[in-house]
Amino acid sequence: MLTSGSTAKSIREALRLSVLGRSSTVRKEMKHELYVFQVLVINQLQQRAVMKFDTENKEDMQSLQLLPRTCFPDVDSGSSAQPVKQSHWKRLGFASEKPWTDFNETPPGVLALDTMVYFAKQHGEMCAKVCL
Numbered sequence: 001m002l003t004s005g006s007t008a009k010s011i012r013e014a015l016r017l018s019v020l021g022r023s024s025t026v027r028k029e030m031k032h033e034l035y036v037f038q039v040l041v042i043n044q045l046q047q048r049a050v051m052k053f054d055t056e057n058k059e060d061m062q063s064l065q066l067l068p069r070t071c072f073p074d075v076d077s078g079s080s081a082q083p084v085k086q087s088h089w090k091r092l093g094f095a096s097e098k099p100w101t102d103f104n105e106t107p108p109g110v111l112a113l114d115t116m117v118y119f120a121k122q123h124g125e126m127c128a129k130v131c132l
Contacts, residue, residue, distance in 0.1 A: 048111040053103035060110060063117045064099060067092055070120035071131035091131055092116075 015034075053060060068084045071092060086097040094102050103110050120127045 045111060048114055049107040049109050051109045051111075052106060053100040053110055053113065055100055060113065061100075063113055066117055067120055070124050071127050073128060
């Protein structure tokens with residue numbers, strides 16, 4: 001089993017190989033550019049990690065409603081005539097039928113929602129299998 005330190009190291013190594021190729025020498029300028037990129041990404045993620053869910057934010061509400069539609073294809077969560085059942089939210093791991101309350105604890109804040117939505121969009125079939 002990989003520890004978090006070894007996982008981070010293997011991710012960095014994979015990134016280095018994909019960006020720089022097999023070259024063992026990294027130019028000083030490239031090291032700086034990669035460092036700047038890493039700092040920007042971490043800062044962006046950190047902002048979402050400390051942000052609480054806002055029910056007035058339409059993008060976040062749409063993202064939240066996407067989850068049951070992706071994981072349970074028979075659910076039409078966009079329809080007010082057929083609201084998402086509490087059991088669907090529970091099967092997705094939420095504590096109540098008001099799932100946005102789970103994103104008010106920071107961290108992880110809405111970064112957790114972003115991660116779930118990414119998984120649902122990129123791996124919808126696998127997401128549905130995990131939830132069933």
